[in-house]
Amino acid sequence: MAHFKKKQAGTKQEVPTSAMPDVVFMLLFFFMVTTVLREVTLKVKLDLTRANNIEKIEEKRLVSYIYMGPERLPGNQLGEDKVQIDDSIVDDIGAIRNIMYDKLLEEPRLIVSLRVDQNSEFGLLTDVQKELQQAGTFRINYSTKRED
């Protein structure tokens, strides 16, 4: 009777794992470099005012920003006070209620953070606040820096 011996491969059957940390580190660096936490490009000049009695907003994902300030014009010039939501300037103040209402439907606990330039006039802010009232987004936050 012939004795069949199973031929065993001489090599080890392990997957070499020594390169694994390199792969993971590469991933780590890739994420660290590419993670740009969605910043909007400001089209208005924004110089926040300061206040003492301020609170932090912990729930960042509830926050939606409205920027108000003099518009940045080409050639380092400043124009009229404008309202910016997300990435574009809203010229028609009456359109704000629809924009904010859509945001409210997406996130019912929406907090609107108003980032207003310290020299812009109160009148524009009242107009925006009236729109917010119409939209039903009542929780607002006047964004300020801490006084130091």
Place this chain on the structure above:
Amino acid sequence: MLLKKRQREGAEINGSSMADIAFLLLIFFLVTTTINVDTGIGMVLPPPLDPEVEPPPIRERNLMNILVNAQGLILMDEQPVGIAEVKDKLIEFIDNPTNNDQLSISPDAAIVSLKTQRETPYNIYIDMLDEVMSAYKDLRDAASRANYGVEYAQLKENSPQQEQIKDMYPKKISIAEPDN
């Protein structure tokens, strides 16, 4: 002669756990990256006014009218005051320790109405609002210290103690529309 073949020990470091360390770092960075925490003065806007419904009557003594013009001059109930006096006057108005019949009946009835002009710069408005907030903070801190021995901010969020202090000194701030 005994020829013993020496088994060479590998000079390798076991690198398999390196991956775990790197993963841990990766997760740590993913979780902790919260940049630029937004700070500011929180407010709640009132619902829009229904023109057919009459606003509820407010007794004159419970209302503190603060007017600020574009130059930053302040009128509190028709009296010109400097910004440094605003806080103390507000505390006196809200708390009314002497039961003055010109000031608020009780802290929870007090309403602070803030009115500015359209031309008022935003920072003057925020400065005023900051003074009002700081008056309420002092009152709440005092009440909290008297009752629980700690400051208001150290009370647990939404705890019954915090709610009680909040009910004692509700922030009733009305932002009036400018006339012109």
